[in-house]
Amino acid sequence: xTHSSVAAIPTITIGLDVGDRFSHYCELDEAGVVxxxxxxxxxxxxxxxxxxxxxxxxxxxxxxxxxxxMSRLLEELGHEVIVANARRVRMIYSNDSKNDRVDAEMLxxxxxxxxxxxxxxxxxxxxxxxxxxxxxxxECLVRARTQLINHVRGATKSVGARISSCSTPxxxxxxxxxxxxxxxxxxxxxxxxxxxxxxQIRSADREIERHCDERYxxxxxxxxxxxxxxxxxxxxxxTLEDPARFKSGRSVxxxxxxxxxxxxxxxxxxxxRITKRGDAMLRRLLVNAAQYILGPFGPDCDLRRWGLALxxxxxxxxxxxxxxxxxxxxxxxxxxxxxxxxxxxxxxTSAQAAA
Numbered sequence: 001x002t003h004s005s006v007a008a009i010p011t012i013t014i015g016l017d018v019g020d021r022f023s024h025y026c027e028l029d030e031a032g033v034v035x036x037x038x039x040x041x042x043x044x045x046x047x048x049x050x051x052x053x054x055x056x057x058x059x060x061x062x063x064x065x066x067x068x069x070m071s072r073l074l075e076e077l078g079h080e081v082i083v084a085n086a087r088r089v090r091m092i093y094s095n096d097s098k099n100d101r102v103d104a105e106m107l108x109x110x111x112x113x114x115x116x117x118x119x120x121x122x123x124x125x126x127x128x129x130x131x132x133x134x135x136x137x138x139e140c141l142v143r144a145r146t147q148l149i150n151h152v153r154g155a156t157k158s159v160g161a162r163i164s165s166c167s168t169p170x171x172x173x174x175x176x177x178x179x180x181x182x183x184x185x186x187x188x189x190x191x192x193x194x195x196x197x198x199x200q201i202r203s204a205d206r207e208i209e210r211h212c213d214e215r216y217x218x219x220x221x222x223x224x225x226x227x228x229x230x231x232x233x234x235x236x237x238x239t240l241e242d243p244a245r246f247k248s249g250r251s252v253x254x255x256x257x258x259x260x261x262x263x264x265x266x267x268x269x270x271x272x273r274i275t276k277r278g279d280a281m282l283r284r285l286l287v288n289a290a291q292y293i294l295g296p297f298g299p300d301c302d303l304r305r306w307g308l309a310l311x312x313x314x315x316x317x318x319x320x321x322x323x324x325x326x327x328x329x330x331x332x333x334x335x336x337x338x339x340x341x342x343x344x345x346x347x348x349t350s351a352q353a354a355a
Contacts, residue, residue: 010057011029011057012028012029012056012057013028013057013060013109013111014028014054014058014059015060015105015106015108016061016070016107017061017062017100017103017104018061018064018067018070019042019100020042021041021042022040022042023040023041024037024039024101024103025037025038026101026105026108027057028105028108032112034105039100044073047070047073048073048077051074051079054079057079057080058080058082058112059074059079059080059081060108060110060118061082061083061084062086062107063086068126071123072123072126082111082120083121084107084110084111084118084119084120084121085119088118089110124241125241128238131215131234131238132235132238134204134207134208134211135231135234135238135281138204138231141197141200141201145194145197145201148193148194148197149168149194152175152190155183155186155187156187161178163179169202171194171198172191172192172194172198175187175191179191208230208231211234212233212234216234216238218237219233221337221338221343222236222334222337224344225289225303225330225333225337225346226298226301227288227298228334232282232288232289233334235279235281236286237338239256239278240252240335240338248332248335249333249334249336250332252331252332252335253328254275255277256279256331257274257275257276257277257283258274258286258324258327259275260272261273261274274324286331287323287324289327290323290324290327294307294319294323299346300346301346301347302347303326303330303346306326306329307322307326308322310322310326
């Protein structure tokens with residue numbers, strides 16, 4: 001997603017408050033007078049039936065579960081579609097008399113007034129959205145397996161036993177041999193499920209690797225950095241989709257929510273936490289890669305040296321700040337490798353300083 005360009009305002013502006021089953025609409029004419037309002041089912045058939053016969057209009061709706069397919073369908077029908085940033089919308093027209101009809105009218109009025117107030121976004125293409133679904137499904141499988149493993153370990157400890165340490169893929173085999181007999185009726189179904197989840201995760205990993213090889217070869221250039229594998233590189237490419245829409249690597253860090261909040265006033269410039277806006281999965285993957293780079297197995301490179309120097313400055317949460325800073329810097333380096341099609345030089349900064 002990214003900021004979309006601001007187009008000329010059509011004669012008609014329609015606010016569309018999208019619900020899971022029904023959506024409310026409010027239509028304003030050029031003078032800002034309500035000329036039509038009502039509701040329709042949140043289905044492709046109902047949306048096409050209503051908007052196919054309408055004159056070209058600016059349709060404003062909030063980002064949400066249904067906004068990707070709805071925005072594509074409305075654009076196909078010839079309308080200008082503005083997908084509003086939900087956070088900005090709530091700040092603009094939050095009130096004590098909230099309902100779907102009022103929300104639809106307020107969306108139309110703000111869209112008619114100045115689109116930039118809504119910080120409009122552009123949805124990813126359907127192919128990229130489908131490929132991202134594979135990554136998110138794998139993440140759900142991993143999360144479910146982790147929860148089950150934690151339960152099995154906790155239940156075993158509660159009776160005075162313990163499952164010895166092992167890798168996550170090997171847990172099902174190890175637990176099957178070490179759980180107490182009294183817990184087998186309760187835990188064996190979970191252990192079998194953990195084994196099935198492990199197989200599904202391996203299958204997803206193979207599919208992700210195939211996507212990288214066949215459809216997204218640029219991911220191999222990003223994987224030159226130790227700690228960045230197929231999952232992180234593919235998630236990075238799919239989330240950004242088009243690197244040309246970013247001015248620089250710095251804007252990528254802000255887009256992913258890795259930039260600290262800013263609330264300066266006068267001489268006060270407090271240190272605040274990062275914004276955590278943007279894609280949470282990619283942000284988490286970059287932080288994991290940064291932890292590996294700064295960890296005991298991370299190879300020596302400029303990025304590692306820079307992060308360790310930040311961590312050594314001391315102060316509260318110095319190591320955590322260093323990890324986030326390395327993740328933000330890593331996002332910039334990945335962007336540079338992508339747009340310049342250059343080879344990764346782990347000691348480029350050191351070489352330039354020496355020269």
